[in-house]
Amino acid sequence: MPTKLKIKSNEVAVYALGGLGEIGKNCYGVEYKDEIIIIDAGVMFPGDDLLGIDYIIPDYNYIIENQDRIKGVVITHGHEDHIGGIPWLLKQVNLPIYAGPLSLALIRGKLEEHGLLRDAKLFEINVDSVLKFGGDMWVDFFRTTHSIPEPVAVAIHTPEGVIVETGDFKFDFTPVGEPADLHKMARLGEEGVLLLMSDSTNAEIPIFSNSEKVVGANIINIFERIEGRIIFASFASNMFRLQQAIDGAVKTGRKVVVFGRSMEKSIVNGLELGYIHAPAGTIIDPSEVSKVPSEKLVIMCTGSQGEPMAALSRIANGMHRHITLQTGDTVVFSSNAIPGNTSGVNRLINTIAEAGAEVIYGKMNNIHTSGHGGQQEQKLMLRLIKPKFFMPIHGEYRMLKIHAGLAQDTGVLKENCFIHENGDVLALTRDTARLADHFRADDIYVDGNDIGGIGNAVLHDRHELSEDGIVIAVANVDIAKKKIVAGPDLLSRGFIYMRESGDLIRSGQRVLFNAIRTALNEEGINEAGVARAMRDALGPFLYRETEREPLVVPMVMSPDK
Template sequence: MPSGKLQVIPLGGLGEFGMNCMAVRYGDDIVVIDAGMMFPEAELLGVDIVVPDISYLVENRDKVRAILLTHGHEDHIGALPWILSELNVPIYGTEFTLAYVEGKLEEHGLLDDADLIEIRPGARFKVGIFTIHAMQVTHSLVDCVALAVHTPLGVIIHTGDFKVDPTPTDNRLFDLHAFAEYGKENVLALFQDSTNVERRGYTPSERAVRARFAEIFHRAPRRLFLSCFSSSIHRINLAIEAAYNNGRKVALVGRSMNESVEIAQDLGYIDMPEGAFITPGQIRDYAPEKVCVLISGTQGEPMSALSRAAVDNHKHAKIEPNDTVVLSSRIIPGNEKSIYRVIDHLFRRNAHVIYDDGSTPPVHVSGHASQEELRLIINLVRPRYFIPVHGEYRQLKLHAELAQAMRGAVGQVLMMESGDVLEFDELGARKAGKVKVGRVCIDSGSMGEVVEDLVIRDRRHLSEDGFVLPIIAINKLTGQVESVPEIVMRGFAPGSEGDAFVEKSRETIMKTLEASSPEEIADYGVIKEKVRQDLKRYIAKSTQRRPLIMPVILEI
């Protein structure tokens, strides 16, 4: 074997859901697999999305050759606008994936300068020292690939997100043959999706939903509203087919739903019968039992079309008694409250609500491999090293245990988290330190607005204890305090003795001012800090609360 070293460095996605991003480095060449985002936890107040910290890539910008995309879900492409604003490198992806990327980059004004290179499943291409082989896999999205990266030390395979679907709706089969061929060649390492490792057996085929859709579409007495991820082209296709077979016209409501269907139609993934579509404005022109509405907002996003329709606040999508609403998606961890709030509103409108309730046949199937499919791929590839990726720590650990139990199919199992450097050379593999990783919080979907930890801390502080604004009027010429300080409070409750508390706070401020020299009073920075400290001490002592205190000096 050559004496060089191969390094694999996950920059996100290991130990967390989302932010999937992995750097592969040999010598002076780096390729990046995926560039995902994640949605913020509840404690990240006012943050819209979270993207990985790419300090390592920026420090090695002259070595980064390309970003390789496995598929078009947000947790794999959502960070591209922020990464491309720092590193303008070529992006390789399949036709459908790049169609999503184009829309995202156009929104951020980056499309004109972007170098997007289309790859086809089965294709091989060179990037720097690496040769990449894109292998067709099945998932809840169309046009997805796993990547076999040929390096001077051997082949590493990154599965991307996948399930082994024997009957995909687009008839593009999982390329098991390609995985089996690599199994004959002594694969160096397999990096495999851990999302569904807790589920036994096999993940049902996408076509398993068809029977339930046929039953629902046939029985629904009035309008039928169906909400799924706008990227679930297989699911949308099945819904359109079921609507057509039951004599229902299809209306698309929601920006993301319209954009996804338009892209899928242009690329031939959805074949709409002539006259099957109507505009949202035409919904009321047809008898209720002749309409199906495909509506976005399946995760209860506050301003989504479904959330607005659920509270009767949508121009076209009106949900009335006896209408049927189908939520054909899983509940993403952390979204439970907002989704069940929408479901409650739908029940208040006396709608029939059908969601993923464990019934058979199902209204939703996962896009990720369960235990038997994970074992199947491991048995086919038979890697020297196995590394679980994509998932929280418990899932990575369970996946590692599953692989360890497969003696003979796997050489050695290694556990990694984001930031770990996995190094291969002719002597084997080992962890070789860490690089700086973390998360970058983006506010208001604006490219420049990165939210610092300090801002998040202040927001949390305000949300818990409120703020107190002491306003002090000082004569600029004499340096004298002109009147009794005003106290403004927001989000802070002083308790039953409100008036007495305000009076005592004023006295505390006046004592501070009286104890200060004319020089201190003339220096507004100093006097503000003295007032803040003394008032903070008094409030903490009398209420055991710590509001944000921001003294304001008015010059008279």
């Protein structure tokens, strides 16, 4: 049976499957009667504590259970935290996807990798599109400004009022791309908006974010000062920044080579869609690098966040097949470290410096600016939209709380601001708003192609392995005769050096021998019970002797096996 929300027939339900109390995993739902519209389906990247996990996605169970009511998934823009979960969603339920041309190109690439493109239902939209599904809700859009082309905010029109979800935005009055549609925002505000759901990422920053035009001018100034090779690292999805690097190369008479699969795809998509322009011959093939003098080359690559397998890390560690660092190189990081990536970025910078290259980094040199608006921009959005109710989204709890305070500063009543968690259901009418229900909205871990197969127990084991290693205890036991046939023996990886730990190993074997003997005297004992007794005895013994807690794996074998 599908989950049914505890809302009244005239109420509009608004909820998040991801994006509240966190940066990333954006996925929101608006529901009225028998219609549901989903906004975005993003991923979140794991922190250092989630060993071996590739992505975190929302729990899509509510969507799957109610798939017959879902009219479509509308996409605000093409960043991973807004589109990265689409393949994992479509593997479970094939919903129509509505997105701009660039977002669709990026989505198609993802779906092709997962073998899902042929059956996908993809529809192109733009800022003038109007989506009508034959029911009570319809959708239109307005242009915002962000660090990727074609960002849009979503306006969902319901019989009770308009729900606006901003997507990621900033107000850049000298943008590289198209300017935000202030007139449409103001018109919506004048006509009346029931609820605003607004990006909270930079709610702690009290000022306006820098314009991309400022960043572009600084990149050219830096390129003009550098005499050797330039290695330019940035987010592959920041197409405006890629264009600025190409402009800097052209201005200083340099050729451009691109390394990193995601950046290569961005360049190809940007050229095809007209967002990237480069004179013929500017972008060269990797095989031509050796023919270009150092002072005439810009290497654009992925890896600005210190990712171990990204192009920049492989270059820095001497593992790249085309490029190695050399004295006289300058590595330009046109990015800031995402929270959680700081240590990895610092390690990479140290490696680059040790190789004799210079490093120019991020915000301190005004060669990066955020695509998310600070407090002044968030207040401007609130002033333009003038919502009756407000729900901050896309931010950790403290960011949501600050953003709610900004809403109150701009005239939204305190009781009309809702700081929710994923799975909380806000029920709205034209006059009322209340927390009406909650459904399960857990994190789902993606490890390779496995969705949700990695639970807390597995992660706990990985932590133990990473910190204290593993000890395998092996014994051959005849359960029927209640006799130890061989062993017990101990094997260790990442815990002790076996050759130098003879006393500890022999003591451990005695502990295991006694534990097995005791267990065999129990009525109805089986192999699982013996294994449990081995683990329960060996773990505390090793901790007493070493003050370390390796993962203990008991293996009980019987004579006939």
